[in-house]
Amino acid sequence: MAKFDEMAFYDHKEMTNISYAPPATPWMDTPVQFRPGSYIYPGKARHLEYLGLPNAREWEVTENDWKLQDNWKQIILEGMADRLQRFRSFKLFMDICVRCGACADKCHFFIGGGDPKNMPVLRAELLRSIYRKNFTAMGKVMGKIAGGRPLTIDVIKEWFYYFFQCTECRRCSVFCPYGIDTAEITIMGRELLGLLGIYVNWIIEPAANCFRTGNHLGIQPHTMKDIFDDFATDIEDITGISLDIPFNKKGAEVLFVTPSGDIFAEPGIYTAMGYCLFFNEIGLDYTWSTYASEGGNFGLFTSNEVMKRLNSKIYAEAQRLGVKYIIGGECGHMWRVLHQYMDTMNGPADFLETPKNPITGTVFEHAKSTKMIHIMEFMADLIKNGKMPPVDKSRNDDCVVTFHDSCNPARGMGIFEEPRYVLRHVCNNFVEMPENTIREQTFCCGGGAGLGTDENMEMRLRGGLPRGAAVKHVQDEHGVNRLSCMCAIDRATLHTVCEYWAHGVEVCGITELVANAMICKGEKKREINMRFQPLPGAEQE
Amino acid sequence: MSDKGKIFLGLIVFIVAVTYPMWGGVFAKTPAPDVQLPDGKCIESRDYMVANHMNMLDEWRDKFVREGEEIYIASDGTEHAISLTKTCMKSGCHDNKTEFCDKCHTYADVDPYCWDCHVAPDQVAPKGGN
Amino acid sequence: MSFMPSFLISLAAVAVLFGIGYGGAAAGAGAVIGIYVPYAALLVFLGGLVWKVADWANSPVPFRIPTTSGQQKSLDWIRRDPIDSPFTKGEVVLRMALEVLFFRSLLKNTKTQLHHGKPAYATDLWLWLAAIIFHYSMLVVLLRHLRLFLAETPFFVTAIERADGFMQVGVPVFYATSIGILLGLLWLLSRRILNPLVRYISLPNDYFPLLLLLGIAGSGFCLRYIDKTDIVAVKELTVGLASFSPAADAIANINPLFFGHLFLVAILFAYFPFSKLMHLAGVFLSPTRNLANNSRAERHINPWNPKVKMHTYDEYEDDFRDLMKEVGLPVEKE
DSSP: OOOTTSGGGSOHHHHHOOOOOOOSSOGGGOOOOOOTTSSOOBOOHHHHHHHTOSSOOOOOTTSSOOOOOTTHHHHHHHHHHHHHHHOHHHHHHHHOOOOOOTTGGGOHHHHHHOOGGGSHHHHHHHHHHHHHHHHOHHHHHHGGGGTOOOOOHHHHHHHHHHHTSOOOOOHHHHHOTTOOOHHHHHHHHHHHHHHTTOOBHHHHHHHHHHHHHSSTTOOOHHHHHHHHHHHHHHHHHHHSOOOOOOBSOTTOSEEEEOOGGGGTSTTHHHHHHHHHHHHHHHTOOEEBOSTTOOOOOGGGGTOHHHHHHHHHHHHHHHHHHTOSEEEEOSOSHHHHHHHHTHHHHHOOOTTSOOOBOTTTOOBOGGGTTTOEEEHHHHHHHHHHTTOSOOBOGGGGTTOOEEEEOOHHHHHTTOOOHHHHHHHHHHOSOBOOOOGGGSGGGOOOOSOTTTTOOGGGHHHHHHHHHHHHHHHHHHHHHHOOOEEEESOHHHHHHHHHHHHHHSTTOEEEOHHHHHHHHBOOTTOOOOOBOTTSOBOTTTTTO | OOOHHHHHHHHHHHHHHHTHHHHTTTTOOOOOOOOOOOSSOOSSOHHHHHHHHHHHHHHHHIIIIIHOOOEEEOTTSOEEEOOIIIIITSTTSSOOTTTTHHHHHHHTTOOOSGGGTOOOGGGSOTTOOO | OOHHHHHHHHHHHHHHHHHHHHHHIIIIIHHIIIIIHHHHHHHHHHHHHHHHHHHHHHSOOOSOOOOOOSOOSOSTTSOOOTTTSOOSHHHHHHHHHHHHHHOTTGGGOEEEEEETTEEEEEEOOHHHHHHHHHHHHHHHHHHHGGGGTSSSOOHHHHHHHHHHTTTOOTTTTOOHHHHHHHHHHHHHHHHHHHSHHHHHHOOHHHHHHHHHHHHHHHHHHHHHHTSOOOHHHHHHHHHHHHTTOOOGGGGGGSOHHHHHHHHHHHHHHHHGGGSGGGHHHHHHHOTTTSSOSOTTTSOOOOTTOOOOOOOOHHHHHHHHHHHHHHTTOOOSOO
């Protein structure tokens, strides 16, 4: 018998029997109910302590007493006042929503679950009602009539439930006539909860790990070296090429940073191996780092301060190693941080140079301040200039590929064409999913922003429904069997989403497909792909 | 990021626009029209005529032109010929378009189309006729 | 609060306010409602709006967080989207102009429906259409009202009146926006009531401004087409207000309905800065729309960029030096 943290526990018929009819009770009078499979376990005290975060303790979500500080109300209200002063987005988004409802059916959690508090507008109202009651004249005087409500422990529990049912994907913000971004609301909500020591372990443990070891998974330097030695062995088995994977190399031209999730588990490791093979083949003088061994940043899901602390290692390491610039691998929220936050938080990176492709001579002017480029930008430039190693597309002919735009690179960066350009260069069969589900309208995997843990299985599957349904659509229509994406969280969570909603479709990174197709100098006759599966046509020979 | 300057500028533009009615007329003070009313009684009360004369004339036109009615019975029972020029604008009543009609219409920015067809008595050449 | 009480409270509030204006004038307090209240309302409106915007401006924008809905600027040969992913200030201005003038984000609206558990998305422009009809009708109605505030009506107001009365029916000429504003408002109100999800999220704060505007537009409609008043007397009053020389003697000649109308307008002005209606100003300040997507080319400054505790490389090496040396990773200190 399957448990609530396994997908077999969830019956397809029940999961697709979704009602968008709101309950009879008004939302302020509908308390939250913690249902196993729909919430995440609390952060363990030791991780909070390691990061120096407040109110470290052991507690349970389903217990009545959450062991908050005695003056928790004051802490929240002061925290709100402080953030209203520091973030114009917060203040503005509290004030100007007209509740037109345009965002209501744009959230994957609402589409897949029907809980009205997953409508972005209502998620924000959870916070806005407290704002109105405590920070606006109307709310202070008229209370409920002006849409205010008192701050109670039930409100805190509701915040916890719903701010950890938002993946900060920003899809709603595309449609909002005032650009209200629920990610901003959720970020604020989570910062406020953090003041009471309310974190989820799935986020705070990786954050603590990253602070200490340099990566979310807590891989220590010697283990990392071992992992990459294994990669080198595998790559040699596949291609016959023996390569050296540089680590912590001073004076290298480029520092390469990517999420640690990709060096740890399938299918991300095939992409990580792909990076090694690719850089080796083009002869780039680059290095990995064990200290800055994480591109991802669970601080983004914690608070802007923790985000800054974790992110600081990238520039610090680039400076220590004396590289010229930084290339970032395929990751989602990592690129939100790198593109929209890093330079502001930890810049200026005036010890680096404007990125320049040493092979093509292209100068990446658009990254002249941050000095960090995306590997897809780098690859696209190589291809365009005819400097990409030759490829044999047919090696990917077993795949009918579609591409999932990850939320953050899509709506927090705008990188749409580069990955598609690279994909078309390395595989013959590429089809797009329906237009309302890709590019700026792309749907989240359902497990981003730190929600991709198994105890949250029901919400992951529900949140993954819109993406899963789109994949299923192209699977049925075009025989798609491969979902490519450039995000490590996607590679972990979409695997589950596909298995449940579009069984038979596998997930991969783009660089994995590049590595499959790339004809390396001096390689042996390739018979298997990066997954050790026979290449198409290989069996017959 | 310092964008307070831009926001301040935006506020100024907004306030200037919103207060346009207050400064827009500073150099062009037209006094409210001072209309000379003729002696005697109009066919309906003053208040009624001020607010509703346009509808009465509109109805008159339809009644006269389309239904052939020639007599209007006022609320006090008196009968009047349905005619703009022979009743309203007859000599001794509102016979001066410029001094009577136009004053208010210009002030309130009203552009009635009475004069597309009619000719005002005070604007007819002495020997003309209509 | 559920729908019925929210709606009824708002309706009652508007009705009472209208009654105060109408009844007050009928009972001889026309000077208060016609002169003092409008001045007070305008002061509250301007003061409140400036205060609110200044309050927003006082909070910095720590991070450059535009919502990118189109291709970024990267390599020269990749066609980028200057509107949905603006890189220059000019492009931001263009994006904002389209947003403010044409409600461009709403124009992207879709409707999600489930077919046997599979979501399907279709373009849905009804909300956009209702919003456009209401807002532009409102703008034209406001501009048309200038004829009542300026002794000499400016040419552009006359031109707007001509255009608005293009149907050339009725006496006085019937304006398209007279019905446009009412239809737009009724549309917005009915979707708020009839769509179960929108009804669920609606507060008295949503019904009240809609009903207030309906009260204003409705009473205005009556004043022009049904229960008319001495418009010259009205203009004497309003020009007097605008030129700070109130014409109290004109009040006696004005239909009390006008004061009901005027009082609701005053309430709208006074309510405006403290309500969601501030989206008028807020839309210009939204950091997801008014910033360029050039974060990697130009550093954005956070004025309160916090000093935080870092885990430096030296501390890291201290933690792991032996393990690093074991596998041959280079270290700074032997």
